[in-house]
Amino acid sequence: MALIVQKYGGTSVGTPERIMNVARRVAKWKARGHQLVVVVSAMSGETNRLIGLAKEIQASPDPRELDVMLSTGEQVTIGLLAMALKELGIQARSYTGAQVKILTDSTFTKARILSIDDEALRADLDNDMVVIVAGFQGVDADGNLTTLGRGGSDTTGVALAAALKADECQIYTDVDGVYTTDPRIVPEARRLDTITFEEMLEMASLGSKVLQIRSVEFAGKYKVKLRVLSSLEDLDKEESPGTLITFEESPMEQPVISGIAFNRDEAKLTVLGVPDRPGIAYQILGPIAEANIDVDMIIQNVGHDGSTDFSFTVNRGEYAKALAILENVKEHIGARAITGDNKICKVSAVGVGMRSHPGIASKMFRTLAEEGINIQMISTSEIKISVVVDEKYLELAVRVLHKAFDLDKATA
């Protein structure tokens, strides 16, 4: 008997019929003798519907009140799933984040989980019940409702798995695992049986979108065994094992590159001719951070003649806001000019194997050069190489890199 936390996303619970299917899948695992905690998202489209209502009232909805509204999406799903399980004759009880209670800080719309009270859940599990928990939400110390940000249901799942010391946290999505790249761009893309946490972190943050990055960090921190599975597979068939996210590297079998990730929704900003002196990076990025804009790549090359250029990328949706902020501080920091481009994308090769294999970067750059793709920015980490290129080259770049690193061929 294992204790399993399962998380089902918005598509998996998008209609009452699909919710019945989720209940059947849960019932199948329950019938094998496992204890089950099920985390669900809002029905697909519901969160956007609620945001749409809010924006009819306020262009920038009040964050506290937005969380009050948004947390209703998951609350509807938990009720429906509990009903569906009862309809199958299975004991179940739903919990909102506040009922659990999942204590968070008070950063509305982007709250962080501080602690989870597992007492009531454990009692229910011991009474042979399936426990259903609303993802994406919590409650702060003052009793205000909070949400964890988009994709926060994954985080709820992993955090519950950590708190309950679950044997496995299964993330059900509309894909059956993590692929070497997006199969819609490269039909030869293959499902990975395993992927390391570090690779997964790089894949997620780079736009593979299977898992929310924060949930992967969380899983790594608390050593939660995380598995990505498909909720759309035929219930009567033997299920695919999905992709297991592992802590350990097995260098013997490790391919050099595990996958090609990409992110379409990027924009770059460059501050030209800033004085090359200590504190300048903070002066530029401080106001950006205060405006709650997430910065992705940051690049500053060596300066000359006492000045340098400073570039960074942000989500495309925050481009205009970031640009306005820079124009505001331009004089204060003594910059010559601000430039930007919101028609760029980022393509990355990810793999723990590159640590022990030199020459990956040059192979990547050569491959892109052979196709005439100009590289605008480069950023590297231990296990990934990212390049920023013109948006129009995205598909081409992903395809040629996937082939160049033999990702279309099965590993031994």
Add this chain to the structure above:
Amino acid sequence: MALIVQKYGGTSVGTPERIMNVARRVAKWKARGHQLVVVVSAMSGETNRLIGLAKEIQASPDPRELDVMLSTGEQVTIGLLAMALKELGIQARSYTGAQVKILTDSTFTKARILSIDDEALRADLDNDMVVIVAGFQGVDADGNLTTLGRGGSDTTGVALAAALKADECQIYTDVDGVYTTDPRIVPEARRLDTITFEEMLEMASLGSKVLQIRSVEFAGKYKVKLRVLSSLEDLDKEESPGTLITFEESPMEQPVISGIAFNRDEAKLTVLGVPDRPGIAYQILGPIAEANIDVDMIIQNVGHDGSTDFSFTVNRGEYAKALAILENVKEHIGARAITGDNKICKVSAVGVGMRSHPGIASKMFRTLAEEGINIQMISTSEIKISVVVDEKYLELAVRVLHKAFDLDKATA
């Protein structure tokens, strides 16, 4: 400066635009220097949408889980209204029933309020904030979410007014007060400036539908000054005073009859030839009550030959269920037969004045007889006379009674 509780129903908050209008109305009262607590319902149609979703999963949705779902309707509205007030530059904070906390018993879908914690609300009011509370919902001692049943938002409003010792509880609806009868049936129907609590109780329970009966009982018990107003009136015009519900009777000016109420959704059941012995009423109605079916009129005439007939009315939606229950107990109670009719309606004349005016009943019966309307059942109280007639006579009966009691003529 007064402390005013305002309650806005589903139609009044049916769209973001209407919610902005509610905010403007609240702002108008706030600008006069009053403290305001605003109770809102779910946006019109939302509760039915949620029930529809639930019924796609379970024909009889699990009551606990249904309440988890249904309470989201009001939760969305409080968030939107708080945003709307902030958009107008007014400080506001929303509260769910659980956040307040409005403690109820654990009768899911029909919970009763046990107590209200007013501490947080008072602190907010003292800080010049408008407090917004989700109607219709509460939380039981174990932290389960509960709802108060249809129309429960009125009860929330009155209960909050009682707990906060508010100067007035204003119930905003889509009509501008209580009328002598439904103006859609009798165009000459007039708005009453005042109506006594007792009359209001009879009017509400008989289907006038302006206020939920439980909220009127509550208001009577805690001496809450209750006023029915229209939320659809032009904000720039002088508002209509609506109808004030009073405790005191002013017999000098009291008309004999205040209004003609009616209820379309009735069904009657008769148990024929039951033994005329003690305990028989309980044997018949016990199982009905256990099935949570509300019984309205109950009639048992004197028996003869040791047996009697026993009739009662229920909501039409519960007719089939009630009939099945009676068929089940028929043999046990020794009844000869069960009959029923779900094509009936109830029409009532209501007025505290009838206490001091004999002959009201006979006038009512004569008026109906002159139109050839057969009376199937009669039930009377101190201040009302109700008759059950064939459904097809409803409009005719209401019209002739409204005229017979001079309700189309203004009082002095």
